[in-house]
């Protein structure tokens with residue numbers, strides 16, 4: 001099981017709030033959009049988070065001004 | 078139609094056409110004379126079994142197993158009790174692809190048969206056939222010949238992204254034909270929230286043939302890994318041709334058969350603008366995308382091949398294509414909207430023989446940066462094409478980076 005942050009890229013405007021809240025997993029790309037720190041962190045549209053980031057991720061989901069985020073728990077294949 | 082098995086060594090073009098067997102511009106009566114009527118409803122459960130056993134994969138580019146898609150819609154219908162929607166995708170947004178247009182012109186009745194059968198088996202409440210507007214007169218004629226009144230024709234835009242599944246749905250719902258953020262499956266939540274089967278028009282035509290002639294017949298063409306046949310659009314020096322070929326065909330065998338001399342060919346772009354380059358022509362063109370398991374295989378996607386002859390600069394061509402793809406971005410998702418133009422600019426610098434030592438590293442980083450970060454696979458596929466150009470044309474790349482060119486003097 002792992003937590004995945006699903007980003008609606010059509011909504012996200014790269015304001016960067018989630019990057020601050022999830023600094024351990026996310027960094028800003030050259031245009032200000034959230035980007036996974038781990039090289040394999042992106043899985044078509046979602047970002048895989050460290051397990052202990054669940055709470056911070058919930059916070060980010062609530063705080064995103066564009067409601068672009070969702071948290072998913074997924075069993076990996 | 079013959080069911081004799083074919084020596085599966087080199088494959089190439091189909092010995093006898095299947096999809097186009099009824100001849101050019103086939104009328105309803107020519108169609109019936111060639112193929113006979115669709116099997117009766119009493120055979121529906123066998124038809125589903127034959128579809129399953131055929132191993133048919135989608136011909137719209139993603140190569141997903143079609144029977145599994147149909148089964149997913151069936152499960153969703155059983156679970157929710159909602160009537161499903163059927164969408165035949167003939168948008169053909171890729172500028173180098175002509176096969177769907179060809180099929181809709183010459184074999185519209187096979188596509189409509191495929192719709193009739195999937196519709197009957199799923200109990201669909203709505204059926205849409207989505208194509209460019211230019212295809213409509215021929216389709217209306219075919220529909221009136223067979224007394225078909227339940228299919229709605231829908232005209233889509235002709236840009237690169239218009240045929241992506243969620244862009245088609247958006248267009249049918251009255252929105253722009255642009256991809257949507259859609260993390261769930263269309264089989265669960267598609268058009269207007271209904272379980273939706275969205276398949277390519279060629280896929281439907283194969284379903285119509287398998288229903289008549291069996292999975293065994295279908296598999297008598299192609300290979301174990303890539304059974305059956307597919308339409309390919311081949312571009313060579315400004316000319317294009319469309320052929321029906323064996324699944325898993327060897328590329329050089331196919332080109333020799335078509336009298337495109339392989340000694341003149343520097344490379345081939347396999348899978349169109351969302352594909353990859355290869356200079357090794359001794360490979361098989363297949364539905365598979367598993368490069369690790371099948372190393373001498375390239376995914377043929379929606380069947381587009383572009384020939385790059387010696388004497389033209391492959392890096393220049395790659396740059397043109399990435400430029401086109403960057404301009405095609407729906408500009409909805411940041412990494413795609415900003416990343417692809419940057420990637421295109423850097424690739425153009427490579428094509429123009431810039432000696433900036435950081436260029437390749439920057440391009441590699443950009444390809445990683447855009448991948449997996451959009452509502453659709455456009456950025457991933459664009460990045461893959463760009464990396465494939467740099468890896469396959471490494472000699473040219475090294476020459477360019479020192480201000481030289483291997484192909485022009």
Ligand SMILES: Cc1cc2nc3c(=O)[nH]c(=O)nc-3n(C[C@H](O)[C@H](O)[C@H](O)COP(=O)(O)O)c2cc1C
Nearest residue numbers: 135136137138166168169170240241242276277280
């Ligand atoms: C950018 C993009 C463009 C696409 N364009 C087309 C298209 O023009 N026609 C098509 O059938 N599928 C297209 N597809 C694939 C569809 O999303 C979908 O997978 C396909 O129509 C399903 O049919 P199939 O299972 O028969 O392949 C495109 C996909 C992407 C990512």
Ligand code: SF4
Nearest residue numbers: 012013015016018064
């Ligand atoms: S908080 Fe929302 S809008 Fe801001 S960068 Fe994160 S996802 Fe994008």
Ligand code: SF4
Nearest residue numbers: 407409410413451453
């Ligand atoms: S990833 Fe690019 S092409 Fe796909 S929806 Fe987003 S902006 Fe459009």
